[in-house]
Amino acid sequence: MTDQQHTDTQSASAAPAPDSALDGLDDIPHTGEAVEADGTLVQPEADDFGHAEQATSNPDWFKRAVFYEVLVRAFADSNGDGTGDLRGLAGKLDYLQWLGVDCLWLPPFYASPLRDGGYDISDFRAVLPEFGTVEDFVYLLEEAHKRDIRVITDLVLNHTSDAHPWFQASRNDPDGPYGDYYVWSDDDSKYADARIIFVDTESSNWTYDPVRGQFFWHRFFSHQPDLNFENAEVREAMIDVLRFWLDLGIDGFRLDAVPYLFEEEGTNGENLPRTHEYLREVRATIDREYPGRILLAEANQWPADVVEYFGNPDVGGDECHMAFHFPLMPRIFMAVRRESRFPISEILQQTPEIPSGTQWGIFLRNHDELTLEMVSDEERDYMYAEYAKDPRMKANIGIRRRLAPLLENDRNQLELFTAMLLSLPGSPVLYYGDEIGMGDNIWLGDRDAVRTPMQWSPDRNAGFSRSDPGRVYLPPIMDPTYGYEAINVEAQQDNAASLLNWTRRMIAIRKQHAAFAEGEFIDLGGSNPSVLAYLRRWLRPDGELDVVLCVNNLSRFPQPVELELSAYEGFTPAELTGNVRFPRIGELPYLLTLPGHGFYWFQLSERGDEGERRSNV
Amino acid sequence: MSGPVDNPTTHEATVAAIAEALPGWLPSQRWFAGKDREVTGIRPLSWSTILDGDPLLLHLVVEVEQDDRSDPYQLLVGSRQSEVPDVASSATIxxxxxxxxxxxxxxxxxTAVLxxxxxxxxxxxxxxxxxxxxAELTRGLRAHPITTEQSNTSLVYGSQYILKLFRKVVPGVNKDMRLHRALREVGSKHxxxxxxxxxxTLHDEPTTxxxxxxxxxxAVDGWVMATTxxxxxxxxxxxxxxxxxxDFAGEASRLGAAVADVHADLRSALGTEDADAVELERTVTVMLERLDRVAAEVPELAPYLSGLREAFDAMRHHPVPVEMQFVHGDLHLGQVLRTLGGWLILDFEGEPAASVAERSRLRxxxxxxxxxxxxxxxxxxxLLVGGPDDPVLADVAMRWAHRNREAFCDGYAEVAGSDPRDAAVLLRALELDKAVYEVSYEHANRPDWLAVPLASIERIMTEGTS
Structure with a gap:
């Protein structure tokens, strides 16, 4: 900010400059460094930067993609300052391509005071300086697209950081252009039926602002005021934010906290019709101006409510292309612990059909705690007892642990869980480091336990950074079991039997069969409660059937199972990792035996029969 | 079910030949309930030709005589000139x-024809x-028999339907059928x-x-769920x-709630009656008589005799009237199914060993x-049966059973509005009576298992005095 502008703003009103709360953006284009005469903030535009080439065109790519969630901060540090950055991530794209990743999901990398892991965005059009610049992001996109890897990122529509120049302008100048950008009220009595989400830290959804002398509305932290979507200018301003990144070449957005955009008296303020109406507007913009880019809804709700975020099924969906299936994940854990398929089978049975142009996103772990909002109280107590034996393992309504420690580093269970992730309905989202079985550090604050540096090699700082170990943003895991000397990419790439190479092979097999991605899910039930068996059945465009049979032993003990497969009488199951042919399916139930926590993937093939006959000649 | 009149091919000679072969074949069938005595004679009561020609499908009801006892059984008999099907050799009559x-x-x-x-x-x-x-039935489904059935034969059609053929046929509308119809009428969810x-038609009565x-x-049956x-x-x-x-307690509690629901549905569909002191006295007498009979056969029961008599006698002081209704009659974990929609209760036939009159009474x-x-x-x-004595495992088993019994009662009480444990004297006597029956059954059939009901009797006695 120049002195000249500073003086101008000061003379226009006694309030501080609207960007005064922004930190570290002094030499970087950012919102609010200049102000028009009417008080409108000057914002960076996409044309100020280069644009990346697009990835190959395929509008349905997201239905079959393997997603990989990676924290920019945690993946690779290119400049030796101890913090991962966009250039560092770009340097690891060969690894991600080798692994079989189709799309990166980056949690927010925007300018932010980082009081909520970057979800408190203080400028939607600037990159957090420690991660790099907008130009660095365009470079990442360009390099990713060259490898046919797409990139989506989080966008928080619902709220901003209180350091955002919009909020500063709104609180200082109620009659200015931003006066109505947030939800202000003279008292804290409205919308009393909306629950408080962060029960651990917040006592009300209203907070008093002494500057403006009014209360502002916030569904999350009190430093994250909700934007006022009743205001048409806010609605348009947020679409412009999307356009900014889409013009640069981004492939889509995970829309954070999407159920909460609108408020309405007498409701719980979640999933309101006006929220859906706005999402249709956003979607129409994407379809019109940026076809092939996607919207992924983060709506931590029951499946019957979440499907609403796909929009109208008659047109194949007209809101979000994807939504996370939150309740499935804790139930996978519960099913294995209980050695019973019912927790999984039940939630999938309760999951409605989704429109033809949409897909679920499913995951085992992500950067948040293992979320337990979508389980009953009884189930939650159970999950705490089973998976969070130390009170420090709990956070909010969830458990902060990585996959490997949650499963006591049991390779059989790691494989079983991953096999289910890759074969249950939806596009799988891997969490960085889980492919090598990284550990966590529950003694780190907040959710940092699962956000430690990626372990690339046994070298200093796990090969993550060249900096002095003391400068690394979080210490890498160093315990004897999960420490980077034992668990790292380099060692596992060299070991054919490693979890990493196993995961890579399974991803490759998944990609050979579109049935895993787009096939109908048919739960086979069966008389053994410890075995979860299902078919993924897909009619290929050429009219051929692609049928995959997945059988999972949720018990630590070996199990027999009899499967009712008479509809596939005469088909031959071929095991997918080794292409070994199993006995032909007859009219009677098909008998299989599985080792403890074992699983099988079969392709059911009509052609197998001929092969057998030939070999008999 | 009468001998065919208008059919030119009567198959009379065939039926006679089959009946003649049955005494050698029938006792080897799992569903045959009369394995305890020799078959002294089998005669056809009636037969029907379901499919004539090739293939041929006959339905037979035969009277199986075992000295002074005689029971009707039904059979499906097939024959083909060509394309002999792949059925087990044990099926050949x-x-x-x-x-x-x-x-x-x-x-x-x-069976697809049925x-x-x-x-x-x-x-x-x-x-x-x-x-x-x-009910609109989907046609064209093929069936296979399920292998777990004990006293009847059940055929599963294309994972959609199950046809239960009652092997031992009882004249009249079958109790299982009647109760299922009544429960369907009131929209029972379980x-x-x-x-x-x-x-x-059997003995001139329309018969299921x-x-x-x-x-x-x-679905998975409750026994498998629990033993898992x-x-x-x-x-x-x-x-x-x-x-x-x-842990099974959550399931046990939901199961208790489902059973309470079905009891309420049976009451609303078929009503209740009050049992007076005379009726209660009759029940006590039946229990005491059974106890005497079993005690004479099973010496291991001796240490508990006086306590058992006391428990049954105590029923006489239970306040009357006692509400009676149609019940399941043979409820155990093998008679319930865990489905994705919750628990279902199966088989309302009642205790197989009981007489028809006994099964039809309100309880x-x-x-x-x-x-x-x-x-x-x-x-x-x-899992302990037949293994070496292991006090640690025995204790764990007791604690598991205790936890799940309590959870079952909790779930039942929540729906029923009254806790079965409040009627402690009655419930205790009914449990002990059942255990005495089990002692007799295990003594005769599975001596390894005798310890199970005996341990229970000891436990219930101890609980009662504490």
């Missing part, structure tokens, strides 16, 4: 004139095939919907010989049942509760 006649429930081509006839509502040679009002039936129900391919949990526990007995990954709903409580003891100890 007899060869007549070069044609093999076999029990046809395993022949999918022949569903077709029910879907079409046909009357074939004295057999009435019907679908229930409002039954497998009845969809069709096959009936004939088969019942078609919705099949639940996603016990298996988990036995693998690591240092973990308390409540801390166990495979206290507590009889079913007692039956299920006993079943938890059995499930808990199943």
């Amino acid at each position: 007899v060869d007549v004139d070069g044609a093999t006649f076999y029990e046809a429930s395993g022949d999918a081509d022949l 569903l077709e006839l029910m879907a079409g509502g046909a009357l074939v040679d004295g057999l009435q095939f019907e679908s229930e009002p409002g 039954i497998a919907e009845p969809l069709g039936s096959i009936s004939g 010989i088969g019942m078609l129900q919705r099949f639940m391919p996603d 949990s016990v298996r988990d526990l036995m693998a690591d007995p240092s973990i308390a049942p409540e801390d166990l990954g495979g 206290s709903a507590l009889r079913d509760v007692a039956g299920m409580l006993r079943s938890f003891d059995y499930a808990a100890q199943q």
Whole structure:
């Protein structure tokens, strides 16, 4: 900010400059460094930067993609300052391509005071300086697209950081252009039926602002005021934010906290019709101006409510292309612990059909705690007892642990869980480091336990950074079991039997069969409660059937199972990792035996029969 | 079910030849209930020709005589000139004139006809095939028999329907059929919907010989669910049942709620009656007589005799009237199914060993509760039977059973509005009576298991005095 502008703003009103709360953006284009005469903030535009080439065109790519969630901060540090950055991530794209990743999901990398892991965005059009610049992001996109890897990122529509120049302008100048950008009220009595989400830290959804002398509305932290979507200018301003990144070449957005955009008296303020109406507007913009880019809804709700975020099924969906299936994940854990398929089978049975142009996103772990909002109280107590034996393992309504420690580093269970992730309905989202079985550090604050540096090699700082170990943003895991000397990419790439190479092979097999991605899910039930068996059945465009049979032993003990497969009488199951042919399916139930926590993937093939006959000649 | 009159081919000679071969064949069939005595004679009561020509499908009802006892059984008999199907050799009954006649429930081509006839509502040679009002049956499904059935034969059609053929036929509308229809009428959520039936005539009475129900391919029976949990526990007995990954208490509680729901549905569908002091006295007498009978056979019961008599006698002081209603009559974990939609209760036939009159009587709903409580003891100890004495595992088993019995009662009480444990004297007597019956059964059939009911009797006695 120049002195000249500073003086101008000061003379226009006694309030501080609207960007005064922004930190570290002094030499970087950012919102609010200049102000028009009417008080409108000057914002960076996409044309100020280069644009990346697009990835190959395929509008349905997201239905079959393997997603990989990676924290920019945690993946690779290119400049030796101890913090991962966009250039560092770009340097690891060969690894991600080798692994079989189709799309990166980056949690927010925007300018932010980082009081909520970057979800408190203080400028939607600037990159957090420690991660790099907008130009660095365009470079990442360009390099990713060259490898046919797409990139989506989080966008928080619902709220901003209180350091955002919009909020500063709104609180200082109620009659200015931003006066109505947030939800202000003279008292804290409205919308009393909306629950408080962060029960651990917040006592009300209203907070008093002494500057403006009014209360502002916030569904999350009190430093994250909700934007006022009743205001048409806010609605348009947020679409412009999307356009900014889409013009640069981004492939889509995970829309954070999407159920909460609108408020309405007498409701719980979640999933309101006006929220859906706005999402249709956003979607129409994407379809019109940026076809092939996607919207992924983060709506931590029951499946019957979440499907609403796909929009109208008659047109194949007209809101979000994807939504996370939150309740499935804790139930996978519960099913294995209980050695019973019912927790999984039940939630999938309760999951409605989704429109033809949409897909679920499913995951085992992500950067948040293992979320337990979508389980009953009884189930939650159970999950705490089973998976969070130390009170420090709990956070909010969830458990902060990585996959490997949650499963006591049991390779059989790691494989079983991953096999289910890759074969249950939806596009799988891997969490960085889980492919090598990284550990966590529950003694780190907040959710940092699962956000430690990626372990690339046994070298200093796990090969993550060249900096002095003391400068690394979080210490890498160093315990004897999960420490980077034992668990790292380099060692596992060299070991054919490693979890990493196993995961890579399974991803490759998944990609050979579109049935895993787009096939109908048919739960086979069966008389053994410890075995979860299902078919993924897909009619290929050429009219051929692609049928995959997945059988999972949720018990630590070996199990027999009899499967009712008479509809596939005469088909031959071929095991997918080794292409070994199993006995032909007859009219009677098909008998299989599985080792403890074992699983099988079969392709059911009509052609197998001929092969057998030939070999008999 | 009468000998065919208008049919030119009467198959009379064939039926006679089959009946002649049956005394050698019938006792080898699992569903035959008279294995305790020699078969002294078998004569055909009636037969129907369901399919004539090639293949041939006959339905027979035969009277099986075992000295002074005689019971009617039904058979499906098939025969084919060509394309002899792949059925087990144990199904072969007899060869007549070069044609093999076999029990046809395993022949999918022949059993497919039964569903077709029910879907079409046909009357074939004295057999009435019907679908229930409002039920639209899918045609063209093939069936395979399920292997776990004990006293009847059940055929599963394409994972959609299950047809139960009642092997020992009882004149009249079968109790299972009647209760299922009544429960369907009141919209019970915890039954497998009845969809069709096959009936004939026995001793001049219209008689149910088969019942078609919705099949639940996603279901697991309660015994398997419970023993899965016990298996988990036995693998690591240092973990308390409540801390166990495979803890069953949540399921047990939901099961209790489902049973209470079904009891309420049976009351609203078929009403209740009050039992007075005379009726109560009759029940006590039956229990005491059974106790004396069993005690004479099983010396291991001696230490508990006086306590058992006391427990039964105490029933006389139970306040009357006692509410009586239609109940399941033979409720245990093997009679319930866990489906994706919750628990279902199956098989309302009542105790197989009881007489028809006994099965049709109204009972206290507590009889079913007692039956299920006993079943938890059995499930808990199943893995210990036949193994070496292990006090640690025995203790763990007891604790598992205790936890799940309590959870079952909690779930039941929540729905019923009254806690079965409040009627402690009655419930205790019913449990003990059931255990005495088990002692007799195990003594005669599975001596290894005798310890299970005896341990329970000891436990219930001890609990009663503390």
